[in-house]
Amino acid sequence: MKEMIRTDKLVFEYIRRDEEGNVEGITRAVDEVDMSVSPGQFIAILGHNGSGKSTLAKHFNALLYPTEGEVYVDGMRTEDGEHLWDVRQEAGMIFQNPDNQIIGQIVEEDVGFGPENMGVPTDEIWERVDESLKAVRMDKFRKSSPNHLSGGQKQRVSIAGVIAMHPKCIIMDEPTAMLDPTGRREVIRAARALNQVENITVILITHYMEEVVDADRVFVMDKGKVVMEGTPREVFSQVEKLKELKLGVPQVTLLAHELRKSGVPLPNPILTRKELVDALVGIRNSRKK
Amino acid sequence: MSIVLSHVNHIYDEDTAMAHPALIDVNIDIQDGEFIGLIGHTGSGKSTLIQHMNGLIEPTSGHIFFDGKDIGEQGFNKKTLRANVGLVFQYPEHQLFESDCFKDVCFGPRNLGLPQKEVELRAFEALSQVGFDPNYFYQSPFDLSGGQKRRVAIAGVLAMKPRVLILDEPTAGLDPKGREDILGLISSLHKEMKITVILVSHSMEDVADYVDRIIVMNKGRVAFDAPPKEVFSHYKELEEIGLAAPQVTYCMQDLATAGFDVDTSVTTLQEAKEEILKALSKC
């Protein structure tokens, strides 16, 4: 089976210049990253600001090209100009700021923007817009102006705009960073539905740990490198290392970790409240015997 | 020093078809040295509320008293009020404009008409208070990281020597490390400078560890105004208005339901840990 996305020793460097334009130095934003994503997976990339995760993501959509190494999207090398538009159609992208990625003045017109660019016939654009807005449950707002929507709703419109291009993969670059908790939940729910119902590969880039608990695979980035990789369970079991990387661990996992340090024999890791309560009940019952 | 809001109402676009109330009969009493968390989700009226406190917005009805004086009265000096009640807005990008950080921090005190020497002294002091690296004093504020920009923005307000510091979602858009740093900084400003702090946030977990009083806003009304423990004990009502108590509060509730003898009013991780250890030792 072809991989959805594969990177091969991907390096991205940019040249820093001072105010006069003289070269000050070279920064390696992405450093020899090997990554492979299978179709249908829900992938999370974690890392704090400046860890290179957004730079990496922009390679998946051919917005940036590697300095060294290669990126393949659905078997197509992103640097081959002939595939450019296929790559961008297959790997859709959602950005952080909800205001700065909506082009249309009416919700439905914005959703139609992608298909229009692809040269989709008019009748089909309407079909695509209908189904995409339904998929993110924004069909009620189709005639609204984006300016009257909440942050979470705007991000859902952006997601619909990408779905209308019939992508195989959606890359979401910190889609929740500027939203309040309600908006964050809406967006994550929409992302998960896409993955489960439409079977679209999702790559979620975030610094909120709670959002990645249900991912199939988690990559943790620091200083341009992938420093941890595995299932959420594998990653969250290394609380000390995550703390060292200055990533916020969910409170329950942290509480379990603290209790474990004080000698309570809890399994590692604990990801949900239910797991913690069940484990503590188990301990109590065994002591009573 | 005190800020008292008495029956404050604010209606946007009054006398038009689009009129909608943003604040409804708000009564709040803020005393010297308090550390308050102001919580509510987007559109709850919390932003409108804080802008009333430094006179940027005037109430449609009701009164606001600063140090016992009605700020709505003719001749009340708004400049002095704004210097005393410092307000830091959510995005530092909205206020940074000078070519270097130091000059930018000078903007506030200079507007107060202070002599140049005093202005620079205050700017220097404020930048040190927020722990800003002196190597960056003369760098452009636009090249800084999100967390550093926020420090400069906070310094820009601190340089006016306010007695009350209001921060509107100072951690929005920051990563966990940046969040922790800024919250730590605010907490130390409160302790060391004995300044009254009002921290606006939509995250309970952010404020639970620091503040000694929480005001919850919902649809323009004050829903709760009490110490954290008491507010979080209403976790079910909080959920109804789209807010949530910290995760540990829920853990303790679950444990109590499962028959553990734990105090369900704990709000911080440390307290929760001690409670669970105590409960386990009784088994």
Add this chain to the structure above:
Amino acid sequence: MLRDITLGQYYRADSVIHRLDPRVKIVATFVFIISLFLVKNFIGYLVAGLFLCLCIKLSTVPPKFIFRGMKAIFFLLLITMVFNLFLTPGEALLSFWKIKITKEGIKLALMMGVRLVFLITGSSLMTLTTTPNNLTDGLEDLLKPLKKIRVPVHEISMMMSIALRFIPILMEETDKIMKAQMARCADFESGSLINRARSLVPILVPLFISAFRRANDLAMAMEARCYRGGEGRTKMKPLIYKKEDAIAYLVLVIYLALIIVLGRILFS
């Protein structure tokens, strides 16, 4: 609230005029304006006036909305009329000192006044019944022939619609920036003109930086959604002429014929 500001003063309704193709409305407005300059006599103005009234009636837009636009040009109107009134040579009716009012002057002033009022009313009617979006679409289509002489028609219309989307956002942002600076005791209201101009710097700098950042983000988002200019692009809402549009064009031709016959030939 600032986000509710609509540009170009669109009045929401569902009338025959609202439903017409934007191209018809643009052409009609253009023809109407030209017709005003063709008219030479009273009958011609009467025909133009009746035509305008008919359109207003059909549009269901309350007249007060239409005449609201008139306030802005009131001074222009006044000046034009006064100039014409006093500076037209001819048979003097009234004269005192060096100023004289002539018969021709009164006639010309009245004509200019009516012409200007009709002109403004006609074009307001177009903007009141067409969304800015439709207007750009219509313009883009009508200006298509200019592509042959390398006028970037598609790009211009894309720029216009992006501007329309971002103006309310930037207005709101300006408000936030002003408040952030006022919280630092900035004063925008007092002082000399130079001081006041200088006090705008703390607003303009953050606003420009933000606008550039937004432009950058938007360009990237458009590229990510396969935007590559007007070539090979299809339309979600293509402009298609309907029966009503054909009728409207016919009415327009009849109107123009009437104006030429009645306003120029018959009574001249």
